[in-house]
Amino acid sequence: MATEAEPTLAGEFPPATEDQWLALVDKVLKGAPLSKLQSRTAGGIIVEPLYTGATSPGSQDEAGFPGSAPFTRGSSSELRADGAWGIRTLLTASDPLEANKTALRELERGSTELLVRFDAAFRAGVVPTDAESGQLSGTDGVHIVSTPDLQSLCSGVYLDLAPVYLQAGSAFTRAADLMIAVWEQSGVAQSGAMGGIGADPLGVLAAEGVLPQGLEAALTELGSLAARLNNTYPQVRSCSVDTAAYVEAGASEIQELAVMAATGAAYLRACAEAGLQIDEASHQIEVTLSVDADVFTGIAKLRAARRVWSAMVAACGASSPAQGIQLHVRVAERMMTKRDPWVNLLRVTSASFAAGLGGAASVTSLPFDAALGEPEELGRRMARNTELLLQEESNLGKVTDPMGGSWYIESLTDQIAEASWVAFQGIEAAGGISAVLLDGSLAAEIEQVRNARLSQVATRTQAITGVSEFPNLAEEPILRVVTTSAAGKIPRGGSASTLCEPLPKVRWAQEFEALRDASDAHLETTGSRPKLFLVNLGPVAVHTARATFAKNFFEAGGIETVTSELGGSSGFEDPEVALAEALESGAHLACLCSSDKLYAERAQSFAQVLSQGGLAAVYLAGNPGDRREQEVAAGVTDFVHLGVNALELLSGALHAAGATVTEGATVTEVPR
Known part of the structure; x- marks a missing residue:
């Protein structure tokens, strides 16, 4: 044969x-x-x-095999059931009945799991009779007070088929009692109930800056809950190690995995003190990590997470089968934009792709309109169907660790795992995750990473499509019901509370979007946007590259760019003509666009006439080099080129044009 x-x-x-x-x-x-x-x-x-291959660690199979330590290639040797990961839908509508409608619609159309975020009042441990209840009830989550409320949300859901996971903040024990009551009233056997309670007191402390019952009491609660469910509900996980608060504050992939391991170690200790064996305690924990549109780093991070988790649990004394991680992955909110939100479809697809290839057991995607407020059906449908397409058309779930063996991915996985382990050891040496949260040292380290990223955004080194690059000033606004934030409203509690500074929550696009908001407000007030006239010097072949760059640059700040027929063809030779046409256009600002050769010949004369002729500011497209001093003296306000702090320059341009940038829209400072 x-x-x-x-x-x-x-x-x-x-x-x-x-x-x-x-x-x-x-x-x-x-x-x-x-x-x-x-x-x-x-x-x-x-x-x-x-x-x-000569330098790749994967060439020696150091990553192991799926289902075997160090679990880099997968926590299980078996393929995902039906080649699919769980599609976990987040429910946040304040009305339990509306949340129920969303839940049933999602489950009917492809979602397989539900994630219920309780409102800010519940998460803070506030009851209806408390003074703070009014401003927190129904804020940032589902308004649930009693068992009937949660029963209404779960009505019609087959609770022995669709796992329900909870985000209940500091009130996780109370939430567990409600969920258990719903299971009992629905006739679900203890062996058949599925999901997770989501007890994560350290994550709550990081995000909110307060634990009303105190950290020690909260960890004792967590251990007691884990022991209780371990003996009664074998398919329900009591604890969640969720890194969202750190990621949304700007943490790097290394900081995220270090926090994951340190938080996991703290919860294992709490469970052990409650009488659980380490293997039993490990089974009680689900880990939630975040991914964004950086596909390869996302894949490598998830692979490294399994290795780091395995090493940490093994160091605590767990057997090999208990070292595998139950990994849920969420799409990071920090990459989402309000402006040109359709681009979010690409971001979410990239993140979901990374989650699938990285071996997530379940994924919570984000609707493209999530940053605008409560998502609508179109956004939810697109998010859900993205997961279904990746599973059922691309068949991503039918192959275990398809990126394993890639020289790039194996090397990146190794480096992330090694650096994360060192960072984890640093946290443990400092007294553990609670110590570095309470003394502010972890927040300071995350701040450094966040500021570095914001500096890249400010200079457009890290471009945000549709916002800092290729903006669309003519886009139609997408209106949504704005979800009220609970930031700054959570009560600081009594004498038993544990307090720290909450980690800030950022979106990379927010500072550029604040400039666009200022432009919109100016348009609404005056009937026109702040306007800039492109003073093109020389023919099209000479000025078009820098004119296009300048147009894209200023429109990222909401500043409309215009020119005249002469400016768009042969270019200006007479500065007086350029000034007259700029003023006639209604422009407040001007920008010279040409070659370095023509700048040397004409820039100073044009700048002098334009700056003295009634325009609020005059810019020049290009890096002036050794011409800077002379051109500034002639009247150039600033220079537009690669690497310049666009946020700072555009904010100044808006002010010069009469627009007001809203207070709190900080301008990131970039080292010069």
Whole structure:
């Protein structure tokens, strides 16, 4: 019987060596160092332009195999059931009946799990008779006070088929009592109930800055709840290690995994003190990590998370089967935008793709309109169907760890895991996760990473499509019911409370969106947006590149750009003509656009006439180099080029044009 020949994918191509590649790269770089092609993750890990088998850790199978320590390639040796991960839908509508309608619609159309976020009042441990109840009830979650409320939300849901997970803040024991009552009233056997209570007091402390019952009491509660459910509800997990508060504050992939391990260790200790064996305690914990649109870092991070978790649990004394992680993945909110929200579809797809390839057991996606307020059906449907397409058309769930063996992914996984373990050891040496939360040292470290990322956003080194790059000033606003934030409203509690500074919650696009908001307000007040006239010098071939750059740059701040027929064709030769046409257009600002050669000949004369002729500010597109001093003296306000702090410059331009940037829209300072 004939056997099929082994396929040779590159058999028709001549062999190539790394030295040949380096020689070709050197021609392109023209003598610049190879490091110019390197990039870095948020955690500072260097991403090389080329990876080879000679340097890949995966070539020796150090990652192991699925279902075996160190679990890098998967927590189980078995494929996902039906080639699918769980699609977990977040429910936040304040009315339990509305939340129930959403739940049933989601489950009927492809979702498989529910995640119920209780409102801010419940999460803070506030009851209806408390003074703070009024401003927190129905805020940022479902208004649930009693068993009938939760029963209404779960009406029609097959609770032995669709797992229900809870986000109940500091009141997780009370939420567990309500959920158990619903299971009992619905006739669900203890062995058939599925889901999780979500007890995560350290995550609550990080996000809200307060634990009303105190940290020690909360950890004791967590241990007691875990022991209680361990003996009665085998398919329900009591604890959640959720890194969302840290990620939404700007944490890097390394900080996130270090926090994951440190929080997990704290919960294992709490469960052990309640009488559970380490293997039993490990089974009580679900881990929730966040991913964004950085696909490869996301995949490597999830693989590294399994390795780090396995090592931490093993160090606590768990057997090999108990070292696997139950991994839920959520799409990070920090990458979502309010402006041009349709681009969020691409961001969410990339994040969901990374979650699937990274081996998530379940995923909570985000509707594209989530940043605008309570999502509508279109947004929910697109988020849900994205998961279904990835599973049922792309078949991502039918292969375990498809990225395993990739030289790039294996190397990145190793580096993230090693750096995260070192960071975890640092947290433990400092007294554990509670200590670094209470003394503010963890918040300070996250702040450094956050500020570095915000600086990249401010300079557009880290572009945000539809916001800082390729903005659409003519986009129709998408109106949503705005969900009220509970930030700053959570009561600080009594003498028993544990307090710390809550981690801030940021979206990368928020500062640019504040500039757009200022432009919208100016439009509503005056009937027109702040306007800038492009003073193009020389013919189209000379000015078009910088004119296009300037248009894109200023419109990112909500400043409309215009020019005249002359400016759009042969360009201006007479500064007086340029000034007259700029004023006629109604522009408040002007920007010179041309080549360095023409700038040297004309920029100073044009700047002098324009700046003295009634325009509020005059800009020049391009880096002036050694011409800066003379051109500023002639009247140039600032220069528009790659690497400039766009937020700072655009904020100044809006003020010059008469617009008011709302208070609190901070401008990120960039080291000069």
